[in-house]
Amino acid sequence: MSNTTTTPSKGQDFEQTLDQSDTRVASFDVRHHSLLERIRHVLHNNPTLVPVIVLVLSLVAFGLIAGGKFFSAFNLSLILQQVSIIGILAAAQSLIIITAGIDLSVAAIMVLMSVVMGNLAVFAGVPSGISIIIGLAGGVGAGVMNGWLITKIKLPPFITTLGTWSIFYALLLWLSGAQSIRGQDIDANAPLLKFFGASFSIGGARITLSALLMIAVFIVLWYMLNKTAWGRHVYAIGDDKEAADLSGIRTDRTLLSVYGLSGFVCALAGWASIGRVGSISPQSFYEGNLDSITAVVIGGISLFGGRGSIMGALFGALIVGVFRSGLRLSGVDVLWQVFAIGWLIIIAVAIDQWIRRVSA
């Protein structure tokens, strides 16, 4: 039987001609790429480049249109200040979106935990430090609840967080009695809650601690996602959960940690928001969920998971801030700011799809 031969080089009868066959196995295509294809290739390898380019271009454009008052150190630091809370929320949202999930409850967790901190510290007489720790732990708890529903009850993230958004929102209205906690009361009883509202000046720029917190959160999360095994697992899960499971990642445990961490970051944003706003208002940041998704998407993080750098979300948040500020200083009506941001989202997703189509 010739077909029972075991010599490796011979193989089957029908493979005898392989010895004479073309030996160029999968040699890489060296055909001349057009400029557009090369740009696409570079962008595919560096997904954060798009938001960086857009940010620089929009800074230049608004600098030309609105002139000196846009480019002043004061205005630029004001933009940083204005985006800080949504920026931190976008960092939490990025974690979830990289796992191919979505979290509609981020802003509800944030405001709920700021109400919890405020109620405990201002009305219940709990020391501020302990109130803050309880609020941060509550954020972890809320995130873990989302994660538990998603991994153990196997609900889709969209549905889970749509539900918990309402639940957390109702809870925060109940806890706050739909009343704001006034800034004076916070100052008198628990000034530590306003810690991140403090600011200092360097050459005309007013830097708030909340802006620094935002940058710190991004750096820490970037490190975790890119330099630790946990981060690689988060990307692998977003890429292909089943494959991640089979290659030995404990996917449910990792997902639970992602949701817990995201909840913690939301609560941190809640603490920072007290300083930023100056009071605790249950009605604040009602659109924060969608704003955070906007920043993530404009930042080039794929909604399909597994692709994009968390730094993109920082640039995404800054782009939104630059557009808002630039259009306002150029004397454009608010409704056109909303209009422009809508287009930014659509263009960002279109660019993402175009880049993803590149295969090599």
Place this chain on the structure above:
Amino acid sequence: MTTPVVQARGIVKRYGHVTAIDHSDFELRPGEVLAVIGDNGAGKSSIVKAICGATIPDAGEILIEGKPVKFNSPIEAREMGIEIVYQNLALSPALSIADNMFTGREIRKPGWQGKYLRMLDKPAMEKFARDKLTELGLMTVQSIKQPVETLSGGQRQGVAVARAAAFATKFIIMDEPTAALGVKESRKVLELIQDVRARGIPIILISHNMPHVFEVADRIHIHRLGKRLCTINPKDYTMSDAVAFMTGAKEPPAEDAA
């Protein structure tokens, strides 16, 4: 005779009214390529899954190198040095070749960076991955940092096989490794199987492709109706014999003909 690497006796697995494994035996000997063939639905995947912990059998015992084991998940089997190359490869397309080779067993930097900051030792992982791919003659890829999605089907299979070969100390299970490949790429994978065997690591090969099975297997386990029908030596039988046993067209030889 030497102790078999895997010895399973009287394995039973039922799913409701369906008996997927019906008192089946299984044996893998040191250094061999054992092909597992059987008709669709004969339960060849089920028996292999029971061995690697992907399904937990209802009855029967499994000995690995003579010691009884009870795996609750493939991760436990993996910790013992049993590697599986899945049909769908289980690679993450957007991650690099090096990242994929190390998913779930990353190397951390020595010292405080690894201990407290849990920093990955990327240079060490990349070097290891490059060495392993070169050993198996697979360094046609441009860079170890290139994402797996930019590789061809055969190269991806190569990465999956290299990952299994690099970490397996007991044996490797390959589920239909040539099913999705062209003629040349299949040849490459068959050579890889022989390379791995040459290093003394036994392989369980699940395949439908008779020419491939008869070429690389030392013994063939024929599975029929949920149990081992017989094992044969491919040198003593033809492919048509094997197909006849497998489908019940011909009476099998005594259970252990090889």
